[in-house]
Amino acid sequence: MKSRRSVKAISGAVTALILVIASVVIAVAVVGLAFGLFSGFASSGTGLTQVGTGTIYNYTYSSSSSSSSSSSSSSGPTNYAMIVITIKNGGSSPVAFPSTISFNGETYDLDTASSSSASSSSSSSPPPSPGSYAVYIGKPFTITASGGVQYSPSPVVTTVSPDSVQTYYLVFPVGTNFNPSVFSSPSTLTINFPNGVTLPATIVYNPNQ
Secondary structure, X not given: OHHHXXXXXXXXXXXXXXXXXXXXXXXXXXXXXXXXXXXXHHHOOXXXXXXXXXXXXXXXXXXXXXXXXXXXXXXXXEEEEEEEEEEEEOOOOOEEOOOEEEEOOEEEEEOHHHHHHXXXXXXXXXXXXXXXXXXXXXXXXXXXXXXXXXXXXXXXEOEEXXXXXXXXXXXXXXXXXXXXXXXXXXXXXXXXXOOOOEEEEEEEEOOOO
């Protein structure tokens, strides 16, 4: 009888210990999730999210419209759609922008030539050519006092910076039939990053340049 009581006592103690350990683990997990202690694991390498709502602007630019502008491959006026989006990268590594993006029914290739040109000693690059898109970290188009459009190339990038919340300016050459008012209601620009993350960016047209 005494032996049986000892076994029951030991079994009860072990069960109680297991329950205490389980309770502690659950409590730590709940606290960790509540205060974001495990966010580093959840977002490592894939933590790309949009901050706020993106904006579309429409510009008609000619290389001869401003003497201080960078020269373009085409002397005639070209329409450009500029999409401004803020992206948060919670990972510790940079993420490359897609080699192609579909916008307004067309497919655009990432303009890496402009990135190379912008990093050269001239620190100047033309707007992307038809069929290509470029990503800037500063606003490349501005309206002059006379109402013209000036192109001032800011640094061109090909990746989303790690551990950052950064605003990016995606510029797409569009045809003369481009109708930006189609995007007056919230629309989605799907960005398929090569690391496997798909970012459905919400964008809305803003007629105020």
